[in-house]
Amino acid sequence: MPEEVLFETEQSMDRSEIASYLRTVADKLDAGDEIGLEAGDQHVTLAPxxxxxxxxxxxxxxxxxxxxxxxxxxxxxxxxxxxxxxxxxxxxx
Structure with a gap:
C-alpha cells in the first residue's frame, strides 16, 4: 500500500527535550485530545x-x-x- 507522509521532522535533541515531547503526547492521549504537530511550514492535527x-x-x-x-x-x-x-x-x- 502506498504511503503518504503527512508530517516529518528529524533533529538532534537532549534526552530531556525528547521526554518533554513524549509527555505532551501522553497527556493528550490520556485526555482524549487531538495531537497537533507543527514544524516550519508543516502542520497536521490527528485524532487517535x-x-x-x-x-x-x-x-x-x-x-x-x-x-x-x-x-x-x-x-x-x-x-x-x-x-x-x-x-x-x-x-x-
Missing part, C-alpha cells in the same frame, strides 16, 4: 481513537558506517475506525 494499535520496535541498522540503534514508538489506526486489540501485554522498563 480510543483504542489505536501501539507498536514498539528496537532496531540496529548496519551498513557503511558505524551501527545505528533506534527505538520507534508508533500509534496507528484506520481512518474512521475505533482501533484494534493487541497480541500481548507490553512492558517498558
Amino acid at each position: 481513537p480510543a483504542r489505536p494499535t501501539f507498536e514498539v520496535k528496537a532496531e540496529r541498522e548496519t551498513g557503511s558506517g558505524p551501527d545505528e540503534l533506534s527505538v520507534e514508538f508508533e500509534i496507528e489506526w484506520d481512518e474512521g475506525e475505533s482501533g484494534a486489540g493487541g497480541d500481548g501485554r507490553l512492558s517498558i522498563e
Whole structure:
C-alpha cells in the first residue's frame, strides 16, 4: 500500500527535550485530545481513537558506517475506525 507522509521532522535533541515531547503526547492521549504537530511550514492535527494499535520496535541498522540503534514508538489506526486489540501485554522498563 502506498504511503503518504503527512508530517516529518528529524533533529538532534537532549534526552530531556525528547521526554518533554513524549509527555505532551501522553497527556493528550490520556485526555482524549487531538495531537497537533507543527514544524516550519508543516502542520497536521490527528485524532487517535480510543483504542489505536501501539507498536514498539528496537532496531540496529548496519551498513557503511558505524551501527545505528533506534527505538520507534508508533500509534496507528484506520481512518474512521475505533482501533484494534493487541497480541500481548507490553512492558517498558
